Amino acid sequence: MSHRFFIPAQNIRGAKAILVEEQAHQIGRVLRLLPGEQLFLIANGVEYQAEITACGANRVECRLLGSRLPERDPELTVTVIQCLPKGDKMDLIIQKATELGAARIWPALSQRTVKRPAGERAAKQQRRWERIAVEAAEQCGRLRWPEIAEPCPLPELLADSPGPGVVAWEGEGDASLKDHLQALRETPSLTVLVGPEGGLTEQEVVMAQASGLQPVSLGPRILRAETAVIALLTAIMYELGDMGGLPR
Numbered sequence: 001m002s003h004r005f006f007i008p009a010q011n012i013r014g015a016k017a018i019l020v021e022e023q024a025h026q027i028g029r030v031l032r033l034l035p036g037e038q039l040f041l042i043a044n045g046v047e048y049q050a051e052i053t054a055c056g057a058n059r060v061e062c063r064l065l066g067s068r069l070p071e072r073d074p075e076l077t078v079t080v081i082q083c084l085p086k087g088d089k090m091d092l093i094i095q096k097a098t099e100l101g102a103a104r105i106w107p108a109l110s111q112r113t114v115k116r117p118a119g120e121r122a123a124k125q126q127r128r129w130e131r132i133a134v135e136a137a138e139q140c141g142r143l144r145w146p147e148i149a150e151p152c153p154l155p156e157l158l159a160d161s162p163g164p165g166v167v168a169w170e171g172e173g174d175a176s177l178k179d180h181l182q183a184l185r186e187t188p189s190l191t192v193l194v195g196p197e198g199g200l201t202e203q204e205v206v207m208a209q210a211s212g213l214q215p216v217s218l219g220p221r222i223l224r225a226e227t228a229v230i231a232l233l234t235a236i237m238y239e240l241g242d243m244g245g246l247p248r
Helices: 021-030 089-099 119-140 154-160 177-183 202-210 225-239
Strands: 004-006 016-020 038-043 046-055 059-068 077-083 104-109 165-168 189-194 213-216
Touching: 004 021, 004 119, 016 021, 021 046, 021 059, 038 059, 077 089, 077 154, 077 225, 089 104, 089 119, 089 225, 104 154, 154 202, 165 177, 165 202, 165 225, 177 213, 177 225, 189 225, 202 213
Parallel strands: 004 038, 077 104, 077 189, 165 189, 165 213
Antiparallel strands: 016 059, 038 046, 046 059
16 A cells, blocks of 8 residues: 655655654554655645655655656536534545545535534634545545635525535435536536535525526435435546546
8 A cells, every 4th residue: 555645845855855743653653664665745736756764753754756746636626515414424524525536625504504613622623624634635646635614604605606516405306416417517617515414494405506506316215414425426526527437
């Protein structure tokens, strides 16, 4: 397995790179990598192949062996508006949405979302989400991680949503996701909206429609919020992205 780490551009000095603190601990104490072993470092969208030359408790030094610019993000820019689910389900959603190529993840406060933490608890939650996105991007080989916005009221996010898109709604029995995606084959950006456990209200669906999002059905079964967003992104990346669908 090839280990990857995002590092600040200033940590690359000529043919040398330095990793400190948590990353140094991860390399030396958790992964137990040794001098002579190789890994990949990512800075400013460039992937560097590197060899460890020195490994300490709080500092790891590497020699850069080469660089490349692989493009592992889809051409389609997908923004995920996810109404906050209960518990830590948002952690899973951020991880999988990152792996599936989402460019932006916007947590939303809708009429049926649970109360969000405030103050330091909210800041801690935001930092955890960022860390999850970074680690997921490192694991799947992306050269950038998605933007993770702070939770905002759904109407505000819909007003800023880029491009056309879809809203997963269990009340929609006629509109096929596949048919609607085929109609969007030429769009460069797409927004998807998924409600919380209790679903979206009809008023919120009407609001989403006014913002250019088409209500679609995800089939005859009711999906959990975290399942719905994974299923929706997979279908989108197959039909319009880089997961083996028809050429755009």
